[in-house]
Amino acid sequence: MKKLYNDKLNYMTVSPVDDYSVEKLRNIYRPPKILEMCKEIRTFKKTEKQVNTYKGVFLTDNTVNPRIFIQGEAGSGKTTFLAKLALDWCEGVHGSSASDKSKIIFADFDALQCYEYVFHITLRNSVNQCDVYTMIKEQIIDRIYSEKDREKAYELVSKIMKHQRCLVLLDGLDEWTGSDDQHNLPTLVVDHNNCVMLITTRPWKLAEGNVKHSDIDALLQLEGINEPFELSKIILSRLVDKEELEIKYTAFTLYVEKQKLEELLSSPMMLSAIVCAYADGKELKGSKCEIYILLVESLFKKANSYKCTFEQPPFPCFTQTENIQPNMENLNRLAEMAFHLLFLNERANSIVFSIKELTKFKIDVIKNFALQSGILTAQRTASALRSSSSFMFIHLSMQEFLAAYHIARNMNLIDGIISIYLNRNPKAYLDIAQVFIFLCGLDVSCAEKLSSMMDERDALDTDHLSSSHERLNEIILAGLREANANGYSDIALKLSHFYFDNNNIIDLHKIWENNAANAIVLNIDDMKPLENQRISPGNDECAYQNTFDLHSCLELTHLDLSGRCILGKGKYTIRFFGQMSFRYV
Structure with a gap:
C-alpha cells in the first residue's frame, strides 16, 4: 500500500495547465494554514488558533476525534494536504530527509505512526457508494492485487479494520453523493469502530445542513498556504533560469503588491496560475475570471495552436486572449454541458459522467479536443460486464466557471432552471457560491438577479444566528470584489x-x-x-x-x-x- 501511495501521490504538477511539468510533492510542498473551529450550539465558529501539528488535527483535549472534517474553498490545498499526510505516514517516524524550516510545521510524524494503516480514498471516484470498506476494496486493494488474490486481501483488510487502529482519509465530500438520501456521509460498519475518518470538503456541504452537527467531532478550516511567497519562489525557480531567479522573484513580489493579488495567492491553484502567467509575461489584475479564462486559453492552446483575437470580446476578461476565439464553438458546448450537469443532473452524475452526457451535448464530436486540451479528463471504470470510460472536468471549479459563462450568455436560465434548482433544497443557494462569484465578474445584471434569489432563500431561515447567513455574507462580499476586479464598480447585489x-x-x-x-x-x-x-x-x-x-x-x-x-x-x-x-x- 505504501508503494501504491508513493506511485500515486508522490508527484504534482507545477502548472495547472501543463500536465508534464511535474515535481515531487515533498520538494515543492509548503504547509497549509489551518485554523481550529470552535463547536457551539448548532454551529461552528472560526478561531484564530492555528493548527501546526498532526496531533492537533486528530486530538481535542488529548481525546481522539472519530470524525474530523477539514473544510476549505476550491483550490485551497485540501487534496494536497491529505496526499502529504499519507506520504508522511509512509515515511515513518523519521519523516522526510529534506531539511527546511517548513518541516517545523506538521513534523510530528510519530502522531501518524499510531495508525497501523492509512486508507486514502478519493470520493469523486466512488460517488454512488456509501460503505467505506467497499471504497477501500475498489480504490486500493484492486490496484494492489491481481484478481485471483483479491478475496484473501478483502478478508485480511476486514480483519485489520476490526482489530487495528486505522485512519481513513476521505477526500472531497462535496463531490460525493451516496446511493440515497439516507446516507449523508460515507459509513463504517460498527465492526470497524477502531477507524478514524478525516474528511475534506468545501464549506457549503456542511452549511447546507445535511451533515448532522452531532456527526462532526472536530472541524478545521484550511485557508490556503502559510507562506505563499515561498511557494511562489519555488515554482518560479522551475520556470526561469537560475541566474535570473532573484531578480524575477523581487519583481514578482512588487507586481503582486501593485495588482493587489495577495489574497488570491493563498490558494495554491490560483498561486500556480498567477506565477506561471507571470513567467510567461502575462500580468493579471486580481480577477478570478481573468485567471480562469487564462487557464482555458492555455488548455485550448494544447489542442489547437491557431491564434485569433476578438474584435468584440463577449466579456472583458476575454479581451487579451488569442486561443479562445478560434475555439468558441467548443467552449460553448463545454459550457452548456457544465451548466446542465451541475443544475439539471442528479448529483451523482453531475461531476463524474459517462459517454451518454458527451453524446447528449454533442461533446462526443469534440471529445478528442476536450481530452487533448485537458479541460476534460477520463478514467477507466470496470464492472462485471464490461469496462468503460467516465469523464470529469479538470477541476470542479473549472466546471463552475464554464457554467457561469453559460448563464451569462443565457440570462433566462436564472428564472427557469436555476430557480427550480434553488427550490430543491433550502440551502441549495450555498452550493452555487463559486458559480455566483464567477458570474459577478462576467455579467452584472445576471449576478444581481441571482443574488436577489439567493438572498430570498436565505431570508427564509428566521434563525439570525444561523451560520448560513454569515456564509452568504461572505459569498456576496466575494462577488462584489470579483465584479470590481473586472471593472464593474456599480454592481447592486442583494443582501x-x-x-x-x-x-x-x-x-x-x-x-x-x-x-x-x-x-x-x-x-x-x-x-x-x-x-x-x-x-x-x-x-x-x-x-x-x-x-x-x-x-x-x-x-x-x-x-x-x-x-x-x-x-x-x-x-x-x-x-x-x-x-x-x-x-x-
Missing part, C-alpha cells in the same frame, strides 16, 4: 443579513448602502477605529467613526453591536456587548 467586522467594513458598507431598507440583521462585531473613515462633528471620544444610517431600516429585527466607535442614525433599542461608544445624530 439582508449583515455581519460587519474590521476586515470587511469598507466593502460590506458598499453593499449596505444599497440594502439598508431591506436589512433584517445588522451585526457589528469587535469594531476598531479605521483610518480614513469620516470624522464626525463634535467628536469627543473617537477619532474615526463607522456610520450606519438606520432611518430607512424598516425591516430590521436584530441589531447586535460589539466594539467601539460605532455611529448610528435612528431610534432603536440597542443591545450592548463589551465596551462600545454609541450615540444618536
